[in-house]
Amino acid sequence: MRKPDRVLARDEEWSALTQFLGHHDDHLRLGVVSGRRRVGKSYLLRALAEASGGLYVTAVAEESVVAARRRFAGEIARYAGIGPDLLGDADWESLLTTAIDLTIRSSGPQGLLVIDELPYWMAHSPELPGLLQLLYDRSQAGQGHAGGRVIVCGSAMSVMDHLLSGAKALRGRAAIDLRLRPFDLATTARHWGVDDAATALRLHAILGGSPGYRSLANIAPPRTTAELDAWVAGTVLDPRQALFSASEAEYLLREDPKFTGSALHYSILNAVAAGATSPAKIGGLLEQGRASLTRPIEALVSAGYLRHESDPLWERRPVITIADPIIRFHNLVTVPQRDLVATEQRAQAWERARPTFTSRILGPHFEECARDWLRAHPDPAIRGHAGLVSATVVNDSKGQAKHEIDVIALDRRSGRAGVSLIGEAKATLTRRTTADLDRLDRLKDLLAQHGHDTSPTVLAVFSTEGFHPDLIATARRRGDVLLVDLPTLLGAGDPVVRP
CATH class of the missing domain: 1.10.10 (Arc Repressor Mutant, subunit A)
Known part of the structure; x- marks a missing residue:
């Protein structure tokens, strides 16, 4: 299922969601999507429901249980093209069952029901996760829905995390637990x-x-x-x-x-x-x-x-x-x-x-953006085989001073940590100079003194204002230096110098 053009980025998230929908399982499947407010969860799930012909409903804060069920019934009626009075004052189980049945009739076993901001409904109807568990278990036993996909979503992270914890109703039943992150x-x-x-x-x-x-x-x-x-x-x-x-x-x-x-x-x-x-x-x-x-x-x-x-x-x-x-x-x-x-x-x-x-x-x-860029970079010539990118500190040989390292990439496949890269990330008003390389060379020596493998280490300088010509020339001559400017972090070009 093709991602709509209006959905910016989110390629991996869209792929995970469409894989969840398209799974060959002909039983009911449950999924959980969470993330902080304003991160784009509703926008993404609305697009998914529209693209798949599914039913999207959203809970409303501080709404009574009666009003919430009537709102849900109205959304089901509009989806089915029937009058809302036909559903009467149905309870939650009947409404969920009807909604899932209708999506299956419309789209087959991959029919989708999205319940957005579920924590609002759980505030007055805490039984909802248990009802979803009941419908799921019936389907698995061949006594309920033949197919169907239900995604519940919410911004209250403590509530959403709790859904899948310990002995809670959806523990072990949700096939996808997607936490949406902000854009880079x-x-x-x-x-x-x-x-x-x-x-x-x-x-x-x-x-x-x-x-x-x-x-x-x-x-x-x-x-x-x-x-x-x-x-x-x-x-x-x-x-x-x-x-x-x-x-x-x-x-x-x-x-x-x-x-x-x-x-x-x-x-x-x-x-x-x-x-x-x-x-x-x-x-x-x-x-x-x-x-x-x-x-x-x-x-x-x-x-x-x-x-x-x-x-x-x-x-x-x-x-x-x-x-x-x-x-x-x-x-x-x-x-x-x-x-x-x-x-x-x-x-x-x-x-x-x-x-x-x-x-x-x-x-x-800026330091965190530099680390994010390195984490996402696929080229092993730049990030080596590092499994971890972070910041750290290193003590001098006498233990009298601590030196901060803005960016470090570590490969822990061997017994000791192999240092793939160490870097400085500076959001200053001046261009960076060869003094930055001198400092990184000293830090590399200190790491070696502490027993870390620095033989493959690349020295990286990230700068918001670019680099002095002497630094660029030295970096090209050495061959173990990475220079990354701000446009590169924004995807507008390649590193100024790369190993």
């Missing part, structure tokens, strides 16, 4: 229609890759970095706009019932935004014991608001960062400038916040 840097630039690489990077650093934000902006997308200044002041720093970062950050957390009204979760996010990168540091800022923070931190990680990683060379060193860009922007830019924002001095607020934005948002975001 290059796809976000295409989605917003931004051709200027520097502007696209800044836009992605502020909002991330959630495509739903574009329709919320009342101002045309910025085409240059100069236009970006006015765009920021008129959108994410304007309390009157839907894109106002404070409103969006609060909305995202309210979306998940696990975080509703929880001051502790907000405090943890504030602490991480302030620079706390471990449970111990977070506890120190909040004056709480580390043990009491374990579960709320895990919940924020599971919901996609925090990123919790282990240093690949030092597995006991946890690194916790803000994963959602709009929440990061709110905590680092909007909150410190809230007085100026509240008094409509938004341009001044952005001017004051730009040093913070550059050092604590743009710089780390």
Whole structure:
């Protein structure tokens, strides 16, 4: 089944969903799709239902159970071309059975029913997953539907994760568990229609890759970095706009019932935004014991608001960062400038916040974009046979100093870690020089001293402003250097120099 032209990217997701639909199994099959708000789940599933001739229904927040069943009955009636009164006041089991039967009549065993935002219905009808389990088990036993495909979807990640956990009803019954991710840097630039690489990077650093934000902006997308200044002041720093970062950050957390009204979760996010990168540091800022923070931190990680990683060379060193860009922007830019924002001095607020934005948002975001680019790159001449791409630190020979490595690619097939690549990723105002190579050579030597195999290591420099001619000449002469500029990260060309 061909993906509609209006669906940007999502090739792998579309392939997984169509494979789920087209499976030869003639019994009922269940699937789960999840992802944070505004990531494009509904858009993708609507397109899938339209392309396959399926039935798409969506739950509505804070709707009573009676109103929800009537809405479901109305959608079934429209799909079947009959009057809604024929379904009467049917219960959930009858409605589900009827909907599945109709999709099978329309499209055969691959008939599709999509239930979007299932957590809204589960708030008043927690029996729904159990009913789906019942219909599934009947079908498997040859006593129910001969075919049919049901996909349930939701944005409340704690609810969606719970569907398939432990002894829950859908555990072991869902054939697909697809979590939709935001767009990468290059796809976000295409989605917003931004051709200027520097502007696209800044836009992605502020909002991330959630495509739903574009329709919320009342101002045309910025085409240059100069236009970006006015765009920021008129959108994410304007309390009157839907894109106002404070409103969006609060909305995202309210979306998940696990975080509703929880001051502790907000405090943890504030602490991480302030620079706390471990449970111990977070506890120190909040004056709480580390043990009491374990579960709320895990919940924020599971919901996609925090990123919790282990240093690949030092597995006991946890690194916790803000994963959602709009929440990061709110905590680092909007909150410190809230007085100026509240008094409509938004341009001044952005001017004051730009040093913070550059050092604590743009710089780390560019590093992550460099790592994402390397993870996705198929050429083994560039990423080697690395199974892991991350950031790390390495101690000098005397253990008196720690040196950060922005990008490291590791191959752990052998007993010790083989270092395929180490790199610097700098979002500075100047072109990079041979000094960056000198530093990478020193880091390579330190890694070798710690027992890591550096014989295949490529030295990489990622830069937003390009490279000095001396660095380009040296890189070409050496043959073990990779130089990647910002247009390359956006898919507009090949690396300036490659091994």
